[in-house]
Amino acid sequence: MITKKIYLYFPKSETEKPIVYQLVKDYNLIVNIFRAKVTPEEEGYLSLEVTGNQEDITRAFAFLGTFDVVIHAGNKGVHWDENRCVHCGACVVHCPPGALTIVDQGTRTVTFNEDRCIECLACIAACPFGACSSAF
Numbered sequence: 001m002i003t004k005k006i007y008l009y010f011p012k013s014e015t016e017k018p019i020v021y022q023l024v025k026d027y028n029l030i031v032n033i034f035r036a037k038v039t040p041e042e043e044g045y046l047s048l049e050v051t052g053n054q055e056d057i058t059r060a061f062a063f064l065g066t067f068d069v070v071i072h073a074g075n076k077g078v079h080w081d082e083n084r085c086v087h088c089g090a091c092v093v094h095c096p097p098g099a100l101t102i103v104d105q106g107t108r109t110v111t112f113n114e115d116r117c118i119e120c121l122a123c124i125a126a127c128p129f130g131a132c133s134s135a136f
């Protein structure tokens with residue numbers, strides 16, 4: 001079993017299609033949705049992880065490719081820009097799962113572990129330097 005992170009952009013034409021249902025039913029995937037934002041009649045975004053065997057995941061990605069959906073494979077919907085981060089540490093106490101942590105108490109260096117991020121978006125409000133951002 002392997003797990004893949006993806007986030008998807010749905011244009012207006014695709015927002016009402018049961019794509020996640022089909023990932024589960026037809027491709028045997030375990031779907032873990034981190035965050036969804038759908039504006040009926042406009043557009044939608046979905047950030048999720050899918051777990052399954054390699055063959056089913058490959059088939060599922062091919063299935064997604066048959067829709068007018070933009071697929072960002074390998075990414076979550078939250079991004080940490082290392083170049084903007086000044087390691088002030090303000091975000092660390094606001095990050096519930098410890099995805100943003102101080103890894104070196106001497107230098108106070110902050111780092112981001114994307115695998116731990118649950119996309120709560122708290123760091124975006126907490127960061128005075130715009131180092132954390134959301135794809136949607």
Ligand code: SF4
Pocket residue numbers: 078094095096097098099100116117118119120121122123124132
């Ligand atoms: S979105 Fe939430 S979980 Fe992810 S890094 Fe920011 S505060 Fe942590």
Ligand code: SF4
Pocket residue numbers: 084085086087088089090091092100110126127128129130131132
């Ligand atoms: S609040 Fe922003 S600048 Fe400060 S450590 Fe966190 S990501 Fe870096």
